[in-house]
Amino acid sequence: MQIYLDAEKCQGHNRCYALAPELFDVDDYGQAVLILDGDVPAELRDKARLAASNCPEYAITITQES
Amino acid sequence: MTDTVNEKASPEPSSRFGDRDAVFGDSPEGTDVWQRVPYNPDDYGPVKDFATDFDHADRQYNPNAPEVWKELRESGCPVAHSDRYGGMWVPITHDMVHEVAYDTDHFTSRAVVPAVGRPGDLAMPAPVGGVPPISSDPPFHAMARRPLLPPFAPKQIEPWEDEVRVLCRHLLDEMGDITPGESVVDAAIDYAQNIPVNVIGRMLGFPEKDEALFRQFVHDAMERIDEEPGTQNGLDDLGKYIGEQIEDHRNNPRDDLTSYLMNVELDGNKLSDDHVGGSIILLLVAGIDTTWSAIGSSLWHLAQNPADRKRLIDDPEVMTFAIEEFLRAYAPVTMGRMVAKDHDFNGCPMKKDDWVLLPFPAANRDPKQFEDADKFIIDRKENRHAAFGLGIHRCLGSNLARLELRVAIEEFISRFPNFELAGDTRWSVGQIRGPRELPVRILAD
Numbered sequence: 001m002q003i004y005l006d007a008e009k010c011q012g013h014n015r016c017y018a019l020a021p022e023l024f025d026v027d028d029y030g031q032a033v034l035i036l037d038g039d040v041p042a043e044l045r046d047k048a049r050l051a052a053s054n055c056p057e058y059a060i061t062i063t064q065e066s
Numbered sequence: 067m068t069d070t071v072n073e074k075a076s077p078e079p080s081s082r083f084g085d086r087d088a089v090f091g092d093s094p095e096g097t098d099v100w101q102r103v104p105y106n107p108d109d110y111g112p113v114k115d116f117a118t119d120f121d122h123a124d125r126q127y128n129p130n131a132p133e134v135w136k137e138l139r140e141s142g143c144p145v146a147h148s149d150r151y152g153g154m155w156v157p158i159t160h161d162m163v164h165e166v167a168y169d170t171d172h173f174t175s176r177a178v179v180p181a182v183g184r185p186g187d188l189a190m191p192a193p194v195g196g197v198p199p200i201s202s203d204p205p206f207h208a209m210a211r212r213p214l215l216p217p218f219a220p221k222q223i224e225p226w227e228d229e230v231r232v233l234c235r236h237l238l239d240e241m242g243d244i245t246p247g248e249s250v251v252d253a254a255i256d257y258a259q260n261i262p263v264n265v266i267g268r269m270l271g272f273p274e275k276d277e278a279l280f281r282q283f284v285h286d287a288m289e290r291i292d293e294e295p296g297t298q299n300g301l302d303d304l305g306k307y308i309g310e311q312i313e314d315h316r317n318n319p320r321d322d323l324t325s326y327l328m329n330v331e332l333d334g335n336k337l338s339d340d341h342v343g344g345s346i347i348l349l350l351v352a353g354i355d356t357t358w359s360a361i362g363s364s365l366w367h368l369a370q371n372p373a374d375r376k377r378l379i380d381d382p383e384v385m386t387f388a389i390e391e392f393l394r395a396y397a398p399v400t401m402g403r404m405v406a407k408d409h410d411f412n413g414c415p416m417k418k419d420d421w422v423l424l425p426f427p428a429a430n431r432d433p434k435q436f437e438d439a440d441k442f443i444i445d446r447k448e449n450r451h452a453a454f455g456l457g458i459h460r461c462l463g464s465n466l467a468r469l470e471l472r473v474a475i476e477e478f479i480s481r482f483p484n485f486e487l488a489g490d491t492r493w494s495v496g497q498i499r500g501p502r503e504l505p506v507r508i509l510a511d
């Protein structure tokens with residue numbers, strides 16, 4: 001599984017950081033940053049989906065299911 | 067429609083926080099800042115039909131808002147209209163609220179609180195508006211917002227948790243001896259309303275004794291929108307008060323948000339006093355009754371739903387989801403916009419300077435966006451709610467608001483696991499929706 005974060009769309013709601021801190025961090029301005037580049041390990045896939053489906057700005061997408 | 071903007075004079079720089087204009091409401095006759103919409107008290111008062119005569123200041127609106135939205139949706143009217151306030155439109159679906167929030171070309175944030183007085187094109191000091199960044203449009207909005215982001219970013223807010231907790235416990239202690247089954251406390255007056263005002267006052271470094279004053283400002287700005295312009299006196303004093311605080315911080319700089327704002331640089335320049343003062347007003351108005359309403363509505367819900375109380379106590383992990391569901395189902399904040407230029411909006415002929423209300427709370431109950439939208443599901447897994455807005459004006463204080471809401475609920479139910487409504491809840495009036503009086507009876511554990 002791959003996730004993609006669209007920095008243009010992100011408005012810093014920080015839902016992703018709250019729900020999946022293993023995958024997302026926030027910078028000093030409260031904007032989300034993807035910690036993990038590349039494949040999402042099996043044990044974090046549910047969290048990735050959870051983050052994606054709670055972002056109010058639709059900034060997170062799962063680009064490749066597996 | 068009158069349009070009495072005085073073309074030539076725009077406010078002197080740095081004068082607003084001296085001894086002159088009110089920032090909200092109508093300024094006195096002869097000043098350039100606000101145009102007057104002809105005011106006849108008979109045009110206001112109870113609404114007969116929300117589809118054609120919408121007024122969020124109707125005393126029956128906030129207590130019954132979810133039913134109003136439902137009726138509008140089911141009657142096939144996704145955009146309500148009103149001749150009040152000089153003309154106002156109210157789209158209620160998630161799609162449309164989203165569309166307006168994103169379309170900053172047609173919808174300006176020059177004014178976000180529809181009221182009887184309203185600003186003309188020259189009313190707000192260019193380019194960021196009177197209370198930046200909420201009153202700012204692109205491209206200046208990003209500039210005005212940027213310096214405020216770091217102090218409200220998650221990692222800067224997290225350390226406030228202990229202080230918020232101590233404050234909540236103190237308020238609960240102050241309720242005195244409780245006899246279960248008999249004692250009635252007011253969860254809005256004795257609890258919710260005291261939390262955000264104390265926290266933001268402390269962050270800004272303002273005297274604690276002035277809390278009641280801040281609440282009065284907020285009341286005048288948000289709840290008296292349908293009254294005669296110019297009668298909201300509390301606001302006239304707000305500029306002056308903040309001017310004094312800025313002066314005090316100039317003389318005695320300290321490690322707080324006010325000093326931070328006075329020193330932060332934008333492109334190598336410090337912010338003007340007007341900009342600092344405007345942002346402080348915004349933080350006071352945006353941070354106080356909003357969070358207080360969210361805490362109150364959540365406790366109102368819990369008072370009536372023992373299963374949800376029990377779930378929170380038995381399964382603290384559910385809190386992450388519960389907080390978002392409280393925010394979705396009882397979103398306290400509706401914002402406003404003005405139409406920037408004539409615009410056909412989904413068939414509605416919007417005219418320049420019409421008001422548009424952005425009811426994020428209605429968007430949050432749109433069945434097209436949420437399954438069982440009118441049902442409170444404490445562990446709702448998919449919840450892209452819009453309680454903190456959508457797009458560039460996303461609530462700057464959302465991390466602080468969430469922290470206060472979570473800690474306030476945790477502390478209340480840990481002290482009082484069982485409680486029920488004890489009499490009439492009184493709801494706020496206007497754009498911020500939440501209980502202002504919320505008597506609850508404490509029951510045995």
Ligand code: HEM
Nearest residue numbers: 199200352353356357360399401454455459461462463467
């Ligand atoms: C549950 C509590 C709160 C809710 C539901 C809420 C909601 C909102 C909403 C919907 C907006 C968007 C306005 C728009 O689109 O025009 C907003 C903006 C804003 N809020 Fe909040 N708010 C809350 C608490 C706070 C707190 C505690 C603070 C700060 C202390 C705060 C500061 C702000 C600021 C500064 C803006 C303007 C951001 C901008 O224009 O870029 N809010 N809020």
Ligand code: SF4
Nearest residue numbers: 010011013014016055
């Ligand atoms: S939830 Fe969405 S908008 Fe919020 S920080 Fe994450 S990516 Fe950004």
